Amino acid sequence: MFELWSWTLVPGETYEADAHSPGTRELVSVSRGRLVVTVGNQSISLDAGGAIRLLTDSPHSYACVGDEPVEFSMAVLERELNRS
Template sequence: MESRAGWSDPFVERVGQEVRRRRQAAGMTMQQLADASGVSVRMLSHIELGEANPSLVTVAKVAHALGTDFASLARQTRPGTLVVDAPGTATGIWSSTAGSHAVLSAASTLRPSAALWDWTLVPGDSYQAEPDPPGSEELFLVISGVLTLIADGHDDTVLDAGASARLATDRGYGYRNDGSKPVRFVRVAHVTA
């Protein structure tokens, strides 16, 4: 079963507000941001109004054109040498109609940043991602269940609980749960700008 859902409403609203705030602070028109990002004015308008369900790649392009990255648009970062988030305060980013979900747990303030995600895929569910910019990669650690990694140019790779992997994400890729139990995994995404 392919999931037919997307970003959470609070995430879409937060990204839209942050894109508008950063665009206006930079003195950019929507057309200038469209030219710099390669994203249409119409899509940018929908993003700023919180009406779009953009891909991660689209959000990353807009973020790059604004001089930042996906994690900075998605999650409020606080300065400091040690920043701790209480349980339950992580940002819910994606969910599927089947009940799968992904949470952005933490993100670095370095550029490009690294983002720590906590994913749960229910049995039979999947997530298909668009290619990231060249040089991007993800690290995975399966906490429970069995995760199948899908990457263009590679056979499907099955990771049991406790297994870890590194995947170049500059190609089509995705995650799937072919098992009978939910799979929970953490991933660290390093998307170059």
């Protein structure tokens, strides 16, 4: 499964996501504001122009920090589980 998202979060807003299936990858690119991405116990702050590739098969979150909304895009590649 491949998804492409365009998101806006307002200051103080956080989106909590459950773990995806094993091996799921995301590419996140920030176009405005500051985004903090947390996967497991690790967090990274991205400013406008920043991007990161993530393994998101554990709980993760996206948070808007600072005084302005954050705008970012996200591409998600999730491999389907083999179901017998």
